[in-house]
Amino acid sequence: MSRIGRAPIAVPDKVQVSWTDNNFVTVKGPKGELSQQIDPALSLALENGQITVSRPSDSGEHRAKHGLYRSLLNNMVVGVSNGFTKSLEIHGVGYRASMVGKNMVVVVGYSHPVEVQPPTGITFSVDGVDQATKATKVSVSGIDKQLVGEIAANIRSIRKPEPYKGKGIRYAGEQIRRKAGKAGKVGGKKK
Secondary structure: OOHHHHOOEEOOOOOEEEEOOOOEEEEEEOOEEEEEEOOOOOEEEEEOOEEEEEOOOOOHHHHHHHHHHHHHHHHHHHHHHOOEEEEEEEEOOOOEEEEEOOEEEEEOOOOOOEEEOOOOOEEEEEEOOOOOOOOOEEEEEEOOHHHHHHHHHHHHOOOOOOOOOOOEEEEOOOOOOOOOOOOOOOOOOOO
16 A cells, blocks of 8 residues: 555544545634545545545555545645745845735846735745845745645746856755856967
């Protein structure tokens, strides 16, 4: 069996999980509510505060879906209980972010500031507001892991880090492969 698929999902006391006959799962917790359609061929069981996902056969299709839907269920349980956060860093002279209401305004070297509106269930926060850092740390938070990752990727795509000086928006802790740049003249005068 799939190592990921056969691992049970621990459900905290404050989280309620319910599903219908055709495996439409709803997870409610202190941070909100998420729902997801699980493949009806898979069977779900809730015992002793743990959800187990089992597959009907060892066919390639069932094996592939087993681990996938178990991971999606686990992300839903973690999301409604703890939530997810992606952190981004802005590098570059004069590059910064600021909050205008719920929207985030990013200044990254274009002729105009770029305004990013959060979808429902997503919140932005800007950290590092002082003279030295000038608001260069951004956090994207929410209960839906997929949506948090997608919004963070969209913000990063506003100005991807370039390979020569590393200027741009990157994930926190992301390593940028740097290029050497011009080699310069070799051997003196040009002919």
